[in-house]
Structures are given as structure tokens and as C-alpha cells.
Amino acid sequence: MAKNPSAYLLFLAILVLATATSSSAQILPPFSTLPSVLPNSTIVAQVQALGVLSCTVTGTPIPFVPSPPVVGALVNLSCDGGRTTLAQAVTNTAGFYNVTLNVVQGLLFNTTDCALFVDLPLVNCTVFPPRGVLRTPLGVLTIVPGLLGNILVLIGQIFSVIGV
Numbered sequence: 001m002a003k004n005p006s007a008y009l010l011f012l013a014i015l016v017l018a019t020a021t022s023s024s025a026q027i028l029p030p031f032s033t034l035p036s037v038l039p040n041s042t043i044v045a046q047v048q049a050l051g052v053l054s055c056t057v058t059g060t061p062i063p064f065v066p067s068p069p070v071v072g073a074l075v076n077l078s079c080d081g082g083r084t085t086l087a088q089a090v091t092n093t094a095g096f097y098n099v100t101l102n103v104v105q106g107l108l109f110n111t112t113d114c115a116l117f118v119d120l121p122l123v124n125c126t127v128f129p130p131r132g133v134l135r136t137p138l139g140v141l142t143i144v145p146g147l148l149g150n151i152l153v154l155i156g157q158i159f160s161v162i163g164v
């Protein structure tokens with residue numbers, strides 16, 4: 001699975017979008033390729049960090065492995081290692097999260113150090129230790145032009161336990 005991170009990211013992206021579609025009637029951004037770096041000149045008006053939190057060793061759905069959703073978990077977006085929470089969301093009944101942050105217009109938003117953080121323990125999930133924090137880096141799924149500027153759609157990847 002770790003052999004080809006971009007293929008796995010693509011798999012997660014499709015899965016997340018499928019989960020999002022089935023749990024909401026919203027129109028999804030057009031799916032494109034996955035750039036690894038955000039162009040320096042991209043002015044971002046909104047950041048959306050999407051994903052599915054599952055009770056598995058990776059914290060994400062794994063193909064052909066039972067991957068029960070983690071429901072009602074608080075997901076924090078932070079770009080300084082978890083010290084400052086910029087936005088947060090709670091996972092829905094499908095484990096889907098959508099952490100949305102409106103960025104002050106005209107600011108360059110540097111996502112290099114941005115990640116998602118979830119406090120342990122998770123309700124009804126004993127895969128992880130009872131203490132600590134789950135952290136996942138974010139991949140750039142797509143950049144969509146919006147009314148007020150670009151919408152940067154990020155996707156959560158593999159969670160690891162930190163700060164135990």
C-alpha cells in the first residue's frame with residue numbers, strides 16, 4: 001500500500017468523493033490530477049480538507065478489510081503542528097469529514113505544514129492507543145476556481161499516532 005503513495009491517494013480520493021456523494025446531494029468539484037505541490041502563486045479563498053475516518057490501522061478505509069466509520073469525532077485543521085486550530089469538523093455517520101476554512105482574500109496560503117489532528121481515544125474504536133493524537137498529512141486533490149478565489153481541496157491520508 002505504501003509502495004505507491006499517489007495511487008493510494010487517488011484511491012482515497014475516489015473513496016472520499018463516493019462517500020461524500022452518497023451522504024450529501026452536493027455537487028463535487030471536478031476531479032483532476034493530484035499535483036504534489038501547490039503553485040506559489042495560487043491565491044486561495046477557501047480550503048476544504050476532506051476524508052473518511054475509519055476504525056482501521058491507517059484511520060482510513062482499507063480495500064477488502066472491514067473499515068467501520070468513526071462517527072462524531074472532532075477533526076482539527078492546524079498548520080503549526082496542532083498548536084493553533086484554524087477550523088474543525090465532526091465526522092458524520094459515514095465517518096466523512098469536511099473541514100472548511102475561509103482564507104482572507106488575497107493572502108497566499110501555504111499548506112506545507114498543514115495537517116489534521118484527532119484526539120484519542122475514538123469512541124467505539126480500540127485499534128489505536130487510548131491516549132495521544134492522530135495526525136494525517138494532507139494531499140492536494142484539486143484547485144477549483146470559485147466566486148471569491150480558488151478553492152483548494154485537500155484530502156486526508158494515512159493517520160499516525162503522535163504525542164503518546
Ligand SMILES: *[C@@H]1O[C@H](CO)[C@@H](O)[C@H](O)[C@H]1NC(C)=O
Nearest residue numbers: 035036037038039040041042
Ligand atoms: C516556490 O518558490 C520557491 C522560492 O521562491 C521556489 O524555490 C519553488 O520552486 C517554487 N515552487 C513552485 C511550485 O513554484
Ligand SMILES: *[C@@H]1O[C@H](CO)[C@@H](O)[C@H](O)[C@H]1NC(C)=O
Nearest residue numbers: 039040041108110111112113
Ligand atoms: C511554505 O512553508 C514551507 C515550510 O514552512 C517553506 O519551506 C516554503 O518556502 C513556504 N512556501 C511559500 C511559497 O511560502
Ligand SMILES: *[C@@H]1O[C@H](CO)[C@@H](O)[C@H](O)[C@H]1NC(C)=O
Nearest residue numbers: 069070071072073123124125
Ligand atoms: C457506539 O456503540 C454503541 C453501541 O453499539 C452505539 O449505541 C453508539 O451510538 C456508538 N457511538 C458512536 C459515536 O458511534
Ligand SMILES: *[C@@H]1O[C@H](CO)[C@@H](O)[C@H](O)[C@H]1NC(C)=O
Nearest residue numbers: 020024026028048050098100
Ligand atoms: C465541504 O464543505 C464546503 C463548505 O460547506 C462545501 O461547499 C463543499 O461542497 C463540501 N464538500 C463536500 C465534498 O461535501
Ligand SMILES: *[C@@H]1O[C@H](CO)[C@@H](O)[C@H](O)[C@H]1NC(C)=O
Nearest residue numbers: 076082085088117118119133
Ligand atoms: C481540537 O480543537 C479543540 C478546540 O476546539 C481542542 O480542545 C482540542 O484539544 C484539539 N484537538 C487536537 C487533537 O488538536
